[in-house]
Amino acid sequence: MGYKKEYYIKALADIAKRRLTADELANSNLLSVYLAHPDIKALDDKMNALGLLAVKSAVKLSGADEIINLKKEYEIINAQKQELLNNYNISPSSLKPSYCCNSCNDTGYVNGELCDCVKKIAKEYYFNDLCEKMPLENSTFGSFDLSLYPDDARNNMQEIFNFSKEYADNFTTASKNLLFLGRTGLGKTHLSLSIANTAIDKGFGVIYGSSQNFFNQIQDEAFGRKQGDTLNALLECDLLILDDFGTEFMSTYISSAIYNIINSRILRSLPTIISTNLSLTEINNVYGERIMSRILGNYVIKQFTGKDIRQIQLLKNNT
Ligand SMILES: [Zn+2]
Structure with a gap:
């Protein structure tokens, strides 16, 4: 590249x-x-x-x-x-x-x-520029607070936490793809970035950011409105983390770029982590069966549960 x-x-x-x-x-x-x-x-x-x-x-x-x-x-x-x-x-x-x-x-x-x-x-500098200003330093496994989850959600979240921690500790470019499902504020981004942190510390090339921004950028570059090679970077990096999947402005070009990235990374056995507020049915409705079947056949799916922990955290900090 x-x-x-x-x-x-x-x-x-x-x-x-x-x-x-x-x-x-x-x-x-x-x-x-x-x-x-x-x-x-x-x-x-x-x-x-x-x-x-x-x-x-x-x-x-x-x-x-x-x-x-x-x-x-x-x-x-x-x-x-x-x-x-x-x-x-x-x-x-x-x-x-x-x-x-x-x-x-x-x-x-x-x-x-x-x-x-x-x-x-040079590649590290390029990847850093691509990754948005996400709160990477604050998002570690150590700062993930399971006590914020309601009793009925804690066991499930403990399991997802343990799974993610083990995934990060044993991360290689042959690791599995993950799909984090769940409403806003349940800790999907926090755990994705914790995995990113660990993988970066191990020397892997990680790209993370909001799906919407990446695909807008890829489209702008394809139509000559911006300079860059975001598509290739997303295809090639050791670990790609697409946050807020489902918020993209859909166009024919973006839809095929999404399929290209998901499919090519599966074919190259390079891991991808997708987090989304959409349900599986909604993913199917928004992206169609072609993308859905690639995800279902090749991703480990984790359903986040609980109440918006950011709200609970805010209330806790203000009392
Ligand atoms: Zn040298």
Whole structure:
């Protein structure tokens, strides 16, 4: 998938920062070692000098023998240095920069091509931009309050909570699709975002947001009213969370885009979580049998119950 240039620029800036931090740390470790053990610095100075002599010999036609001798000398001094490091209990790796990416050593490029680590960061920036300002920080399993549910709903909600927590803890791109049904204010968004939080922490590419906004955006991009590649991002991400499914302004284009996303993600075995205020009958009426049968055959359905817990929470906070 291609991303806008700005995402790559941001990603490359991040990588450059990583490299600088690793270099600075290694440098400061080396300076401390030199201060404490001048004998190590003396050996390093000798090796640097031999390196320069080898460069000079390399440009001379008759320099081959000289280079072999210099190399031997270098190896002897290097062995002495390693012995000293060992005696002083200094790990040689602490004196070398420890880069995050082994493929490009945090330069961002491998053989002149952008490294995968840059693409990964650019993708994260793109996904973040797509995800709306949803209260991700406040929506965790720890902040889900089962005591707000009435007695007759609590067992069911406890079961859904446990199921969602286990789903999140064991999340992989082979996880199942989920359909959260239930009226507004029963905690569907809270649990979906808790799953998103856990999956993001595990390093998965998660896109979440209101179904209406995504499909409006996809339609606007298809008809050239906006720039972007939302459709592909929604098709490709590791976990897609469509909140408030059923609030879209339906058009022929949107209806086929919805089918495309639901169906393609099933075919690619990529998990999707849909939450909706609609009942199964209403989904069937709004989206038709084609979408309905894909959902029924491939989604685990959870029916949320209880009273609007946001109302109960408000009342609780005001007393
Ligand atoms: Zn890299």
